[in-house]
Each structure stands twice: as structure tokens, then as C-alpha cells.
Amino acid sequence: MEKNTFTPGERVIFTTEIHNQTSKCIKTVTFALYIHVQYEGFTPSAERRSRVDSSELLRQEANTQITPFNTTKIVSTLNLPQVLSVSSGMRDGEIMSTHYELVSTVHLPWSLTSVKAKVPIIITSAPVDPDSCPRLEGAASPKSQECQN
Template sequence: MSVVKSIELVLPKDAIYLAGSSIKGEVLLILNSTLVDPIVKVELVGRGYVEWNEEIGASRDYSRDVICNNKADYVHKTKTFPVEDNWLSAGSHTFDFHFNLPPRLPSTFTSKMGHVSYFLQASCMGRERILAKKRMYLLVQGTSNFHKEKPLQNPLSVQTEKKVSYNCCSQGTICLQIQMEKNTFTPGERVIFTTEINNQTSKSIKTVVSALYAHVQYEGFTPNAERRSRVDSSELLRQEANTQITPFNTTKIVSAFNLPQVMSVSSNTAEREIMSTCYELVSTVHLPWSLASVKAKVPIVITSAPVDSDNRPLPGEGTFTCEPESAVQSPDF
């Protein structure tokens, strides 16, 4: 029978930790018998890793792929608990701990190309042998000092107009507009927006889809230390409105999204991080009778105030941003 019956980490349930804040918890160790010269410790580890395959191209060796990767260590702290008289009796033993997270951390993140993970690991050793260990992953929300030097006027309107053909010789215009009170949000916040569709055709419009996309730019290196980057997009949230927008009519649809509780903040690549993220709200009018669609896009900024923030803006140069195809900053709706 093992000397250690169990070792557990005790933390608040479903806690989300903000970069720069404190993590407080307990290590609960239960022994079956007396343990001499124990080493009981807990570690806080945060790291990120990205990897993807990239074809070299026909000009070089098109028969093989290049593996591009990159990694980062964000935090590694260890606390070893003092043990009186260098022995622990059979039964339960509780050890309190707390760690201060660094003020600049990326959020917990997972995708097919990379991840950012944080975990606590408690362990108990005896005579240079690990007797038991327990790992618990954490949700960490990154922070930013993201501020627009020239913020978009509020309220904000983004508009797209497209001429479409149908019934062989017929043509008409679809005007799609997204209206928002603001375009800067924090994780967990509710995003409310209005989609206005002006249908200047003789056909009805039945479906309007709104979705929030995350565009992530990954930074990596080839085995020859050549820097490479790659952008991958994913759909975070989606709503489909089944409506009946009659010919030569205008309809408004009010929609709302509840953002995830943990999100990567809008970031730049000037600091050469392994990944950076921007967001985009896209409304799409599908026109099956013309085999076309009309889209309006709004860049969305996700920010989270740092602990004791001094509110300094991030550098503007080198910023990876989502730009709308057509934007009208309208103060009159």
C-alpha cells in the first residue's frame, strides 16, 4: 500500500483569474502512514505553443512540408512547503498557498494550431521519488491597455451596397447596414447590434446570418530559423434570423450575443508574441435566387482592463487589425 493515499488541489469552483491577480488555494495531502523527509510543493506553470505545416513551394522542394513552430514560457513559480521535524504523520494535512500572476499574460486559448495553457501541479516526494501528484488547469483572462488613438464615432454604422441580377435580365440593389452603440467590449459582455436590410429587388429575402469571427495570426519559425506567419479564422458565435423581407421594403433586426467569459484580447504583433487576435462581426444576407450574398463587416475590439492599469495605449505600428470593407461613421441614427 502506498504511503500517500491522495493529493488534491482545492480552488474556487469555475474561477477565472485575471492577469495580475492572485491565485489562492490549498493542497490537501492524505497519508496512509508516516512519511519521513517529505517534499510537498505546488507549481504554477503557464506556456504557449504553436505549430503548423507549410509547403515550401515549387521553386524549392515541393515534395515536403516545412513545420513551423514557436513556443513561449509565461510563468513558472514554485512553492515548497516547510515540514516541521521533517516528517508527516498518517492522516490529512493541509497546506495553504498563493501565487501572484504576472500583469502581462495572454488568455487561456486552444485551437488546431496552438494553445496557451496554465495549470497548478501539486506533488509529494519522498527520498527523491515522486509518490503522488495532481494537476489542475486554470482559466486565465489576459489584459490589455488597448485604446484607439482616434476612436470610432459613436454610434457606429457600417454599410455595404450591392447590385444583384436575377430572372435573367432583372437587376436590383441590396443595402445592408450594421448599427452599434460601440465596438469595444470585454469578455462576458453582451453585444447588441441592429442589422438593417433595404431590399430594392422584386424578390423576397428570407435569411440573415450574423456571426462573430476570430482571426488569429500565428508567428513561428522554420527549422532554418526563418520567421513565418499564418492567419486562421474561426466562427465563435452565430445567429440565423428567418425573416420575410418583402420586395422594395426595409427591415431592421435587433440581435445580441453574449461573449465568452474568457477571450484573447485584441492584440498587436509589434511585441512578437506567438499569436495575436482580432475580431469581426459579419452580417450576411443570402440570396439563393441570384446565387449571391451581401456582407457587412464591423471590426470588434476585445479588451480587459489590467489590475492597477495606467491606461497607456498600445503601440500603433505593427498592429494586426480587422478592417471593414466599407465603413460609415454615422452620428445621426
């Protein structure tokens, strides 16, 4: 990937290079975007507890014919949903944190195993375009707090 920070609705373009060092043909490669949400809380007896919930947001499958002892590049695009939680780390007092992961999986048809590559990505809020902010006549600074960021 050229970058790892995206906004909701943006396209994620990435290249996967697969070196097939086996004597068999690889036929399927899967790409998926996962969201991992960690919740923190306390039991009635004041014991700290956390729970991680993961789900698949997007999935794409490439049917390939990667021949034995060959290298193949696959260029893929995932269109992010328009509404996504912003990536965040767990801070004091926060009860929830969110992070995203792009996972490429190479299925080995002659085996029960697969090879996975995981890349973290960051989702930020949409950047504010300073040209779209209304200005007060004769004022040098933006009118709203949102436009100052």
C-alpha cells in the same frame, strides 16, 4: 453598434438595416462572431512565416420576410463567452495576435451569392472597479498593482 469595444461575458447589441432593392423576398440573415488569430514564426532556415487561423465563435440566424423594394431593421444580441483572448496587434517579438469580426450575411435564395457586412470589434480585459480594491488604512492609493490600472 453603439460601441465597438467589449469585455468577455458582455452583451453585444447591434442593429442591421437591410435595403432590399430586388424583386424577390429575402428570408434569411445570419450574424456571426469570428476570431482571427495570426501566428508568426521561423522555419529551420530562419525564414519568417505566418499563419492565420479563423473560427466562428457565435452564430445567430434571423428568419425574416424582407419584401421586395423594402427596408427592414433587425436588432440582435450576441452574448460573448466569459473567456476570450484579448484583442491584440502584432508587435515585434510577439508570436501571436488576435482580432474579432462581427459578420452579417444576407442570403439571396435565388442566387448562389450572398451579401456580407463585416465590422471589427475589440475585446479588452475586464475593467477593474476601484471601489472593489482594498485600501490600506490611511493610504490614498490602491494596495495592489492591478487596482492602479
